[in-house]
Amino acid sequence: IAIQKLNGYQFENNALRVSYIPDENSEQEGSQRGPDNGRRGYGPRGGPRGGSPGSGMPPKPPHADIPLRLLVPTQYVGAIIGKEGATIRNITKQTQSKIDVHRKENAGAAEKPISIHSTPEGCSSACRMILDIMQQEAKDTKTADEVPLKILAHNNFVGRLIGKEGRNLKKVEQDTDTKITISPLQDLTLYNPERTITVKGSLEACSNAEVEVMKKVREAYENDIAAMNQQTHLIPGLNLGALGLFPSSSNMPPPPPGNASGSAPYGCFGAPEQETVHVYIPAQAVGAIIGKKGQHIKQLSRFAGASIKIAPAEAPDSKMRMVVVTGPPEAQFKAQGRIYGKLKEENFFGPKEExxxxxxxKMAAAAAGRVIGKGGKTVNELQNLTAAEVVVPREQTPDENDQVIVKINGHFYASQLAQRKIRDILTQVKQPQKGGMGSGPSPNPQGFTEMGSPTQGLTQDHQPRRK
Incomplete structure (x- = not known):
């Protein structure tokens, strides 16, 4: 559709022409266009991206989605590019990579980022060549005795790179005979979520360290994508890219089919209402969530568009603390996602521990029965569908507002799915079906559906297996 609408479109007295670049022509066109290739990067573009319309290809494997990002001294950028782009074209050709030199970013900065898109082997080869050029340039100009390798990595992956008590990082240092340091968390902002990994050692040692560092980063990325793919196709209407869990340069999976309307992502009852969720975190993690002088929790609140408050400890020796998150569904998704991510980054959970x-x-006491269902059927189906543990304590006394608590325990995506399904049930309780929304009264009144669809109970695929 985009190609059809853009083809022939008049812009500043020029007619636009849009088409895919076929595989067999991409390299030839890249060499004819000169160093800029008509865009900010260097190197052949290739055919339609895997998973794009008309490509007939499955989505690309995760390793192709995360580039190697380097930070290089500005004075060496010219040597890396070479006269009329000759040097960098040679690198892209030899390593089968695409390289973006972000020259215009951070004008006047002492260092510039470079993004390398290729296979892990291609990225490592290009990195080695760039490092070699910088070290030779430093030697020729006598500007530095050594040029360290600086790798940029999204903060969400750095905790797993470091490992519990720094074990992973120490092993990389020992195996490669390098010294590795990582920029402090205080340098991060919501607009700059990357940490700088500085590697010092010989050219060979730094190159070997890059391989090991990026192996850990890609592994963390692939694990996160796998966890996301298990659950997120069941959460329609949520903007996963806005969560900020993944690097901006990575390719987020496409939204699930069947939700094209997009006009009412949280159901058909108008704008999403404010929700309050209590998230329980380890007491020793409170400082990490608040941050220095409250900086982290303020940034998180602004980013998510939610109110986030740490409740006082229930007792001096409490092992858990309650975080009160108030906001609409997408704000809940962002805020809770960042809380889960922060606990992982700060190593409050093991590297392979979910x-x-x-x-x-909280819900009205009268609605608890709808969540439980006849003989516990609905809550059992809810647990089977979401992989979260859902408990509605039967013996609890309603509070002064005649409300009771439903407890949800699970990993982030399981918890989010369970929360959305429970909210869906509560919405149905508040606003019973009216004529015209479906084909009549639901044959399974305690059933729940995907958000924004008429109540029809669970599909056969979602029914628990009966022995």
Whole structure:
């Protein structure tokens, strides 16, 4: 559709022409266009991206989605590019990579980022060549005795690179005979979520360290994508890219089919209402969530568009603390996602351990039966569907507002799916079906559906297996 609409479109007295670049022509066109290739990068573009319309290809494997990002001294950028782009074209040709030199970013900065898009082997080869050029340039100009390798990595992956008590990082240092340091968390902002990994050693040692560092980063990325793919196709209407869990240069999976309307992502009852969720975190993690002088929690609140408050400890020796998150569904998704991510980054959970937290939602006591269902059927189906543990304590006494608590325990995506399904049930309780929304009254009144669809109960695929 985009190509059809853009073809022939008049812009500043020029007619636009849009088409895919076929595989067999891409390299030839890249060499004819000169160093800029008509865009900011260097190197052949290739055919339609895997998973794009008309490509007939499955989505690309995760390793192709995360580039190697380097930070290089500005004075060496010219040597890396070479006269009329000759040097960098040679690198892209030899390593089968695409390289973006972000020359215009951070004008006047002492260092500039470079993004390398290729296979892991291609990225490593290009990195080695760039490092060699910088070290030779430093030697020729006598500007530095050594040029360290600086790798940029999204903060969400750095905790797993470091490992519990720094074990992963120490192993990389020992195996490659390098000294590795990582920029402090205080340098991060919501607009700059990357940490700088500085590697010092010989050219050979730095190159070997890059391979090991990026192996850990890609592994963390692939694990996050796999966890996301398990659950997110069941959460329609949520903008996963806005969560900020993944680098901006990575390719987020496409939204699930069947939700093209997009006009009412949280159901058909108008604008999403404010929700309050209580998230329980380890007491020792409170400082990490608040940040220095409250900086982190303020940034998180602004980013998510939610109110985030740490409740006082229930007792001096409490092992868990309650975080009160108030905001609409997407704000809840962003805020809770960052809380889960922060606990992982700060190593409150092991490198291969899933972050599982308990969250509480309050509901009218009269609605509890709808969540439980006849003989516990609905809550059992809810647990089977979401992989979260959902408990509605039967013996609890309603509070002064005649509300009771439902407890949810699970990893982030399981918890989010369970929260959305429970909210969906509560919406149905508040606003019973009216004529015209469906084909009549639901044959399974305690059933729940995908958000924004008429109540029809669970599909056969979602029914628990009966022995």
């Amino acid at each position: 972050v599982k937290l308990e969250t509480h939602i």
